[in-house]
Amino acid sequence: MKPVYKCIHCGLYTEASTHCGAPAQLVIDGATRLRASKLLALVLRHDPAALGITLDRGGWADTTAVLRGLEKAGVRIGAEELAAIAALDDKGRFEIDGGRIRARYGHSIDVDIQYPVNTSVKTLYHGTSLDYLPSIEVNGVLPMRRRYVHLAADLETACLNARRRPKPVVLEIDADCVREEAPIYKATQKILLTGYIPARCVKKVVIC
Template identity: 45%
Template sequence: MRSIYKCVICGSYTEDTVHCGVQTKLLLNGKLRSRLSHLMTYLLRHNPGAVNLSMDREGWVGIDELVNALRSRWDPKALSWLTKEHVIAVALLDPKGRFEIRNGMIRARYGHSKSLNVDIKYEVDSKVKTLYHGTTKEALVRIMREGIKPMNRKYVHLVLDPRDAYEVAIRHGNDVVILVVNADCLRKGGQQVLIATDRIRLVHYVPPQCIESVMNPRN
């Protein structure tokens, strides 16, 4: 990941070395940013109990509590540098909008494990027509028979851009395909298409008949 800098004029967090016409100050290098982002994702999506975080029904955790938990209970020596500002900067600049901050609280916007029983009220998307889901060719036969299931997560994640679907799929193998999903088909089946971020939509399940086609990204 790219390093995070802070503007010495306006105080904004940025990935650029120049802001407001002047040199910015390094806040977090790319390696530490990546490590902190993965830790935040793991705790806020899957296992807040690993550091005894108090998460409410909507997935919110106090930022101060998160920082203190990471510094005192996760890895005190390795994370002695961590401050509230680092957590806020990582959240605000996350390229996929994984995190949301409000009134001193932070949560993951999507991707929660079913076991957390988190219930976030998402806005409904009634307009989008086509969505995409990346997967491996190895999983394709099963998906075309059984549909796309959320597995151990609360929702199936779909995206608006096939390039984002490819980026997700390639993490699981080199031989990948992009599934084209008909959003109106999902709605006709009684499902709501939920807005997680400006790039990601959530549904409970994608039945095989709502998969319009399979794209080979290498063609």
């Protein structure tokens, strides 16, 4: 994962070492960013107790408690580094509000996040593995251990998700078809959520 810098002129977090025509200030190195991001995804989506934190009903955790938990796990960062990780996450996984942080989506634990309903998008994408296609053709796409099925707004994002699995493929999904069974929610600019994708809503399979 790339390091994060902060522009000395405009204050923007960036992955570029120069910004506004001047060298940017290093905020967090790539290795620390990667380890912190993985731990944040774990505790804010699946296992808060892994860092000794608690989440409220909306999925929020106290940032001070999160930073303290990260330090105990060997990742010593501060509030600015945490803000930089959230700001530049490529899929917008994390959200900070004052002294709180949460994962926007991807939970397997019981939280209640109110997402806006999307009624306009026509085509969405779901990254998966070629090995799962026989089951999908019969049962559709199920959330499995998560609360929702994740959909990408574009093919590139879906391929990035799919490449975490062997034999990556992307399903092109008819969004209006999905809406006949379940609402589609907007989690971030790139990620949308739904409860179930019927097999008939898969328009085609793309090899990544």
